[in-house]
Amino acid sequence: MKSALVSAPRIVRSIAELRKEIRAFRLAAGPEATVGLVPTMGYLHEGHASLMRRSAKENGLTVLSIFVNPLQFGPNEDFERYPRDEKRDVAVAGEAGADLIFMPQVSEMYPRPPKTSVIVSGITERLCGASRPGHFDGVGIVVSKLLHIVEPDRAYFGLKDAQQVAVVTRMVEDLNMPVEIVPCPIVRDADGLALSSRNVYLSAEERKQALSLSQTLKLVPGWIEEGANASELTRRMRERIGEQPLADIDYVEALLYPDLVPPDADRPLKDVLKNDSVLVAVAVRFGQTRLIDNILLTAEKR
Structure with missing residues (x-):
């Protein structure tokens, strides 16, 4: 059941503010209320919206994160030109049922270059892990940070990147993180192309x-x-x-x-x-x- 605490998506840009909002929700909504997290890099499409709708249906509070994580891009990849459209993203998130939108700057997530790594061996060495060295190390640290910052009950990931789902699920299992990873079906355009x-x-x-x-x-x-x-x-x-x-x-x-x-x-x-x-x-x-x-x-x- 949705909480009335947040009636429209509220944009927060600092970790401290996000934690404050989530604490206020949990205090107001009671011990049975749950929080869902939808981690994204923004430029939202129907695939992302489907994750938010499911979270909104299953949780009292849905947190959408929008962060283009530099650590998961290789030196010759598209970090600088990765599509970004904050105004459009906020509109999509509102229609899909997000309550809080966490949009930090790189300096907020990584005030200093991290010296801590979160590496899931084995399953990161094939597929995209083989052709994008270091990609899943970047995924591991940013998802771990988001899970620790938000402390959600459930986190929602699309199966278009099934390897990422496997990596995150194993990380959560190995580290005994108190969160359920919820894999969600691939969403396709009318012509069959997987949304991206x-x-x-x-x-x-x-x-x-x-x-x-x-x-x-x-x-x-x-x-x-x-x-x-x-x-x-x-x-x-x-x-x-x-x-x-x-x-x-x-x-x-x-x-x-x-x-x-x-x-x-x-x-x-x-x-x-x-x-x-x-x-x-x-x-x-x-x-x-x-x-x-x-x-x-x-x-x-x-």
Whole structure:
């Protein structure tokens, strides 16, 4: 049930002010009230809005964080040009049910260069972790900081970045953080493209060819039913995506989820799925834009 403490999104920019607002909510709403956190880098779209709506439905207070975290960008990545639009973000957040919007400056989150690292080994070494060294170290520290600052009961993450969900879930489990990580489904545009703040970079032709990602992922269950193992599946996917002249494939992988280890190379994936969940994930560049997408197939026995 929503609290009447905050009737419209309130923007806070300091950690001290955010903690004060959350303490006031908990004191006013009582011990049964819960707080939800939706961490984002802003330039909000319907995918982010779906997370906020779910949090607003399940919690008395929803905190949206908007922070473009420099520590998760590599030296040649798009930190400086990452899209930002504060006015638009506030409007989207208000419509989606956010109560507090935490928008700190880099100097607020990192008043000094951090000497503490939060590293989740193993599951960060494949997929985006292999092609973006240090990315998940940056994710680990900023998510850890946000969870300690907000102290939410639940935190909501989209499964478009399923590896990030796996990393954050394992971090919370290993460190006994008192928060439930809530994975939420991928939200797609009408044409099937997974929503991403970076989609704004795509030219019309790049966007058209990028639809090959979701179109190829739709074929995965059928190929698995035909008996494909991981190598056969990824070979077919590479061939199909590679038909697009602008596609520069970073990776195409099928891994056990959430530990992100390869399945038995010769075993048909339909047999693997009897006991294990499988993540089929892709990362492909179209021009200067790197897109990720996936399909998560859950184990029959859970």
